[in-house]
Amino acid sequence: MLPRGRPRALGAAALLLLLLLLGFLLFGGDLGCERRKRGGRAGAPGCFPGPLMPRVPPDGRLRRAAALDGDPGAGPGDHNRSDCGPPPPRPSKCELLHVAIVCAGHNSSRDVITLVKSMLFYRKNPLHLHLVTDAVARNILEMLFHTWMVPAVRVSFYNADELKSQVSWIPNKHYSGLYGLMKLVLPSALPAELAHVIVLDTDVTFASDISELWALFAHFSDTQAIGLVENQSDWYLGNLWKNHRPWPALGRGFNTGVILLRLDRLRQAGWEQMWRLTARRELLTLPATSLADQDIFNAVIKEHPGLVQPLPCVWNVQLSDHTLAERCYSAASDLKVIHWNSPKKLQVKNKHVEFFRNFYLTFLEYDGNLLRRELFGCPSQPPPGAEQLQQALAQLDEEDPCFEFRQQQLTVHRVHVTFLPHEPPPPRPHDVTLVAQLSMDRLQMLEALCRHWPGPMSLALYLTDAEAQQFLRFIEASPVLAARQDVAYHVVYREGPLYPVNQLRNVALAQALTPYVFLSDIDFLPAYSLYDYLRASIEQLGLGSQRKAALVVPAFETLHYRFSFPHSKVELLALLDVGALYTFRNMSSWCCPRPSPSICPMLQAWTSPASAPAPPIVTASRPSRTNSTRTCPATMGLLPSNTSRPCSSPRAPPETEAEAGRALPLVLALGRHQGNPACPPPSLLFKLFKVSGKGWG
């Protein structure tokens, strides 16, 4: 029988105590969380206090004034509680994260690569990039990712031009143009099965692991669909100048450089209609958007505040011209994403800009090859061709004296075609593109080359990521080069100790857009008249698609540093007579054999004054190539192949000491062989052929 009355009450109390104690032990971890929450430590993800941190009431709706203009000393908002309460926020180790970026044109393509590098540097999850691109960006980025071969990265392309009509009716004053509006149509443009996506502007840089950002999806209430950081300027407050009338926004509004999108919920909520309705209505009284998609996102959110989940300010530190971002980053110890949202980009005036620029430069100049890192413990489909490549590399014999050459041959170099803005040449039936390749130490040839060849060029540059930036500055600083839109520069990123001459030539060749190409070497300067002369010759000789033919050009070289470029055959012959010029390779050379007998008679014939009246001439000298080395067997015909690593055949000792450290000068005179009876038929020295021809491997 149970005791009754007082004993029973005592028993109940004891049981209660026991249960409480048990509960306390079971849920003991809570204290840690509670303390962490109260402490409001700035370093914890999602726990950033600060005046720019909007606080969200439990119902998920924004209390306007109180939320956005809270006192600077305020601790973390309710928002932060979710850190301790709900399940662990970071996505699981191998969860696939989706990222969407709109990218158009040559310059944005370069920007997006820096963003991707920063993202890949910190990421620990597989990524799927959804790139909405125009034709230019697609051409660049498709090749880039194909050759980058980063494990656990998938890339899908979406045609921005097909989406244009959906936003082209909106007048937009923002520098991003039509493409700036395209984020609005992502819910319909991206695959229907895609439910979550992080949307990024091309001008953001990651300073942390993107999975931490992805984790913030877990904080969304059941109705929230758009995660955004508050705008870190007073723009939307509408008091910047007299008659400043921004689009409507909640308080300071939100910045759309970094967006978490619940695509599924937006589709369900009728997003397509929602933003169009809002935009149409606002455009009745406002002339245009000032900040592109951001104006429309803000107007929609003002109407439907339940859609938005405010994110901690560190996920979009905005370096606009009149930024308030310092309130955010001086309180936080951990910056997550930097947003260069001033039209001045890295040149923005800001007392801490040096700090942020350092972050940006880190990734701008970072060797992208180093990001080919596997994710341990996350099985993922290897990039196309990667497995075969690994196998082939594994089969190489390190003791083989040609090991380095074979390894280099198997190297897939990252390729960034049309690194700079480029206008393809208009279609002309006899047009010729000059095709060449070079490394950093030959940059100074470009101006002279541009002066000598007024036609289209396709040049492959073998550079590191940091050198590519130096190259960019070099072009910008040269009025001659900056003025030329018909020169396409293709960056092939350096890897390995050898200079992959064939791979470079093939990249440049594949990107030539005219029916004919003129394969040259960067050390050769064509005669001023050669471009016209070749086109005229092609037409005159009827070298149509039916007839495969090559035009052969003789070459000359000089030993002099200073040299007046001959303007006529008479001048050239005079120089030959006094010994200021030699026929090309008619001197002992380093790696390549002397000109073969089949070539020499031809040159002799050409140099006879009787042969041709007005020879087009190419001349150049060759300073040394310090770091790059040509793979000897790869060179063809008369292309110079002086390499510091001679191939199996022993090389002749350099003639003089002065030669040892430097390389040979060349003068190359080009001209079609005029059929002198003393001369054999033209040999295939330099070919002019249809681009459809397969490159050399």
Next chain:
Amino acid sequence: MLPRGRPRALGAAALLLLLLLLGFLLFGGDLGCERRKRGGRAGAPGCFPGPLMPRVPPDGRLRRAAALDGDPGAGPGDHNRSDCGPPPPRPSKCELLHVAIVCAGHNSSRDVITLVKSMLFYRKNPLHLHLVTDAVARNILEMLFHTWMVPAVRVSFYNADELKSQVSWIPNKHYSGLYGLMKLVLPSALPAELAHVIVLDTDVTFASDISELWALFAHFSDTQAIGLVENQSDWYLGNLWKNHRPWPALGRGFNTGVILLRLDRLRQAGWEQMWRLTARRELLTLPATSLADQDIFNAVIKEHPGLVQPLPCVWNVQLSDHTLAERCYSAASDLKVIHWNSPKKLQVKNKHVEFFRNFYLTFLEYDGNLLRRELFGCPSQPPPGAEQLQQALAQLDEEDPCFEFRQQQLTVHRVHVTFLPHEPPPPRPHDVTLVAQLSMDRLQMLEALCRHWPGPMSLALYLTDAEAQQFLRFIEASPVLAARQDVAYHVVYREGPLYPVNQLRNVALAQALTPYVFLSDIDFLPAYSLYDYLRASIEQLGLGSQRKAALVVPAFETLHYRFSFPHSKVELLALLDVGALYTFRNMSSWCCPRPSPSICPMLQAWTSPASAPAPPIVTASRPSRTNSTRTCPATMGLLPSNTSRPCSSPRAPPETEAEAGRALPLVLALGRHQGNPACPPPSLLFKLFKVSGKGWG
């Protein structure tokens, strides 16, 4: 009146429920933590499961067999509970963290810089580095940190040579030598007030924020004093080969590449005596330590297991030759510290070595200037001179046409003196050091220079961090250069668009260790006999410390790429006669004026066959300088100063087109002026003077 009996029991039960509910609500966060704990999420600091993760029982003592050989599938040990229980583990935002590193010699100094770069890249706290160094490392690192000017980093040096006697009695077979043992004496060598320190080997690389490591001090029990990661090989199990007899250790033992030291507790526990006793006793039966300090740490820990706090394996991922580290990193998603503890370093064979090498190369080639980042919100004493520099920079006028030059003049370049192993020349009263400076594009001059100048050289190289690694490979690949220990290479790190010729020359000059220097330019090749000739002249002329005098040398240049170096004055004059040589700068030059009248007669006099019998001769040619630009006003006397940015004076147009892209060749013939009566007294073209002279600013 209270109800009795059944109603009372019901009331108690209701109260109980209410309290439980209340408890559940109050402590709701606990579930999150509980789940996190159970899930054993690999990403959380300190939460790394894996077979190599020693588990620590609540009493802090190690249960040997069970702890170290747990089944691979085991979840996180008890150790992980502390993540959810105790207060937030990360140190507060501005807490100063202390790091101690033992570093000796040229090569370790380079290694330590890569380690420091990785640490600075991720760090968010102020750091105090305690560097125990020999004289060589101190000379290098003191200059490096002084010029690096990283905010919120303090550096203290401790003289390793004074500590030698404390460990020199221990026979040690490890490649780290005596310095490898020095970590044992840190508790007494470091300041008495220092209680906590992280001790690092020079061959570790950080892949995360060091404050996370510091946070693990919070997990120490009241008696624990040494935090270590388990050794990730079977070495200490003693079964690697027959008669393999390692030092005693607990199970697999611990690796001492990363140590958390509670110095206060070790001092209290009588550490000094403790390790000495153990070492002496073990050395009665063991011939020497095999793994330096690590053997002794492990022997002490075996005796006093209560001292050790095992750390998660990711804090010291060991890439030794027979590493078991894969068990650690394939389970973790987040690597924290990589340890290159194979004597083969980056050349270690390991199927994932490419991954780890990429991490290492990231920091090896990382532009250290980018780490001059302030810590927002952590007021710290700026590095010496930093404030004045900031003020001076702020006062510059961007519209000033010389802005770039003035800015460059204020730039403090990071300097790494004696980048490569270097033997100072023995003290000789008339010895002369060749002093010059160069950038990457002149590397190919070094071999010829070494052949021409058999004496000591002090060369300043203007390089990026990545180029410094290329330079290293260049030297290693050249038998001529690798054999020379009397050539000191000083790396001045690139910053800004101009070539800081004076700063470079001053660095090279300050590091010259002989009483006399021969200031040259990298494009000049000295005559083979010049080194001997100069020393003989100094002695003959009695240029003692009393007499300040300069020896003047005439210069010649050629326009030819190929050139046979003249071996006598007769040969030289013959070349002058045929026009193969010119007197230096006797041609129109680019930026500098023609040779002044005071120089020309002197050269004319010297070239008279009557003047001197055996002229020492210097010759060189100058390929182009693509990216570096000399600051024009900085050049002195006849030093070439052709710059692509002419100073205020307009430059003459290049003579020919071929010249525009490239630079001028020089031949410089050096010889003491023999006092020909037709000639004015020697001008100060090249000075030979005591090193104590102040450099040019």
